[in-house]
Amino acid sequence: MEFESNYSLIKNTSESAAWSSKLPQGLDLEVSHHPITMRNIANLIIAMERLKGGEGVTMGTEFKDKDLLNFLLESAVEEHIVLELESAPPASRRGAGFSSKSQYECSVTDSENKCWVLMNEAMELHAMMLQGGSSYHKVHLSLSTYVKPVPIETEARPVALGIKGSNLYLSCSKSGGRPTLHLEEVADKEQLKSISQESDMVRFLFYRRNTGVDISTLESAGFRNWFISTDMQQDTKPVDMCQKAAPNRLTTFTIQRHN
Secondary structure, X not given: OOOOOOEEEEOOOHHHHHHHOOOOOOOEEEEOOOOOOHHHHHHHHHHHHHHOOOOOXXXXXXXXXXXXXXXXXXXXXXXXXXXXXXXXXOOOOOOOEEEEEEEEEEEEEEOOOOEEEEXXXXXXXXXXXXXXXXXXXXXXXXXXXXXXXXXXXXXXXXXXXXXXXXXXXXXXXXXXXXXXXXXXXXXXXXHHOEEEOOOHHXXXXXXXXXXXXXXXXXXXXOOOOEEEEEEOOOOXXXXXXXXXXXXXXXXXXXXXXXX
């Protein structure tokens, strides 16, 4: 039995092993090394269907253009579906975010040994030199560490900083055209246990990068290259955000763990 598609039927060829299970018993298929076209492929598919007694295939010696079109469209649709499934991200990566891992109490002093102090009326943190019996004004923080999503650009560890015994957390958001540091009340702390990368809750996260023993910088996760900083000379100015090279600002801190 011959077809015009330059394909012939012979027995026991190694090149046709992949197709042998689809042919009637006792027959194998060898593909000649002529240039292959889509019409050749369609002829081959139709020839195999005829040998198997397939339904829905034109039974004359030739097939119509609409038959070829149907075969091509069916193949294209099936391939498209496979590609979409293969390219879809795993469920574990969809909606990936920052997950809270642990929490501990700490206090923070800048490189000039000034402590963070809470100014309740202004709802601000100031960095002040405390002496003797005034050390009780030092703010104690609840520092929460997070597992960061993979992949992520920085090796620093994400953290959230809350005022111990309150619902106040440090956050960074834009005000007056630049990122600024705020004390923000969080009514439901459960919201901070898992934070999506695309969520506005990222404003509560800072990347802690260690630059020495217990010495760290705190970079905003939402505004890269903006760091928590204190004024180099005055203790009447609030703790705020700055870019690392900003003059008269201190961006390195000693974070002392208390438990």
